[in-house]
Amino acid sequence: MKIGILALQGDVVEHVRAFEALGESVVQVRSVPDLAGLDALVLPGGESTTISVLLDSSGLFHAISGLLADGLPAFGTCAGMILLSRATIGGRADQRCLGAIDIVVRRNAFGRQVESFERDLRIEGMSPDWFRGVFIRAPVVEDVGDGVVVLAEVEMPLARGRGERTGAVGSGGVIDRQACKPVLCRQGSVMAAAFHPELAGDLRLHEMFLSVVSQPQPPTASNSPCSSGISRGSNVSRQRDRQDLPSSGASAPGLSGFPEARYSERQG
Numbered sequence: 001m002k003i004g005i006l007a008l009q010g011d012v013v014e015h016v017r018a019f020e021a022l023g024e025s026v027v028q029v030r031s032v033p034d035l036a037g038l039d040a041l042v043l044p045g046g047e048s049t050t051i052s053v054l055l056d057s058s059g060l061f062h063a064i065s066g067l068l069a070d071g072l073p074a075f076g077t078c079a080g081m082i083l084l085s086r087a088t089i090g091g092r093a094d095q096r097c098l099g100a101i102d103i104v105v106r107r108n109a110f111g112r113q114v115e116s117f118e119r120d121l122r123i124e125g126m127s128p129d130w131f132r133g134v135f136i137r138a139p140v141v142e143d144v145g146d147g148v149v150v151l152a153e154v155e156m157p158l159a160r161g162r163g164e165r166t167g168a169v170g171s172g173g174v175i176d177r178q179a180c181k182p183v184l185c186r187q188g189s190v191m192a193a194a195f196h197p198e199l200a201g202d203l204r205l206h207e208m209f210l211s212v213v214s215q216p217q218p219p220t221a222s223n224s225p226c227s228s229g230i231s232r233g234s235n236v237s238r239q240r241d242r243q244d245l246p247s248s249g250a251s252a253p254g255l256s257g258f259p260e261a262r263y264s265e266r267q268g
């Protein structure tokens with residue numbers, strides 16, 4: 001297959017390596033002609049405001065929007081998830097999203113770069129099911145529309161000053177299941193992850209996306225490109241089973257914070 005990686009800004013090379021390691025042919029997309037003949041497009045992590053501006057100035061926003069409306073499969077990670085969403089909370093007023101998946105995404109939901117962390121995630125349909133989620137100044141999904149399947153969630157930290165993070169499983173923290181938010185979603189042949197599978201040293205999510213691309217999928221979301229802010233009512237039907245969430249058992253992995261220097265600005 002021919003996989004395009006949007007290469008305007010962000011951690012492009014890590015996705016290139018992942019798909020090449022899986023034997024796919026990869027094109028770095030910097031201008032409209034690079035989109036020709038793609039079987040799928042990947043929008044990497046980085047800085048969604050910057051990528052949004054560059055998408056506009058390169059003419060790629062319009063071209064990609066059209067291809068997504070025609071059913072081009074897409075995978076967005078972190079900033080890429082923000083760009084594929086229906087609406088963004090916490091974005092710049094002029095930040096645009098492609099409306100390819102019916103989710104509302106909150107930018108920088110865990111705080112600043114220094115509050116980046118890693119967490120093992122349970123992913124629907126993946127066996128063995130723990131996948132290392134690398135969250136770098138990550139977004140979360142606040143709202144999902146009908147037809148969106150939630151494949152993984154993460155527990156949100158308690159508000160500052162209210163004690164331990166709820167996510168500190170294994171270190172005495174209490175998980176508040178109400179505080180779990182989706183971090184991996186699929187609708188039709190569009191997948192979006194709030195974390196960075198390309199940095200996990202584990203190709204299973206890239207493989208999962210390739211299997212989505214190779215199987216015919218029903219049509220995707222509304223595909224109504226929008227500006228930031230919730231543009232529609234929140235008529236949410238969450239297609240997920242809360243019983244499948246990670247438990248707070250002793251073997252459950254913990255939340256680990258990372259110093260800012262560990263990940264570069266390129267990724268967040």
Ligand code: GLN
Pocket residue numbers: 044045046047048049077078079080082107108136137138139267268
């Ligand atoms: N915080 C970034 C944004 O809003 C996303 C971070 C990332 O891609 N690692 O665009």
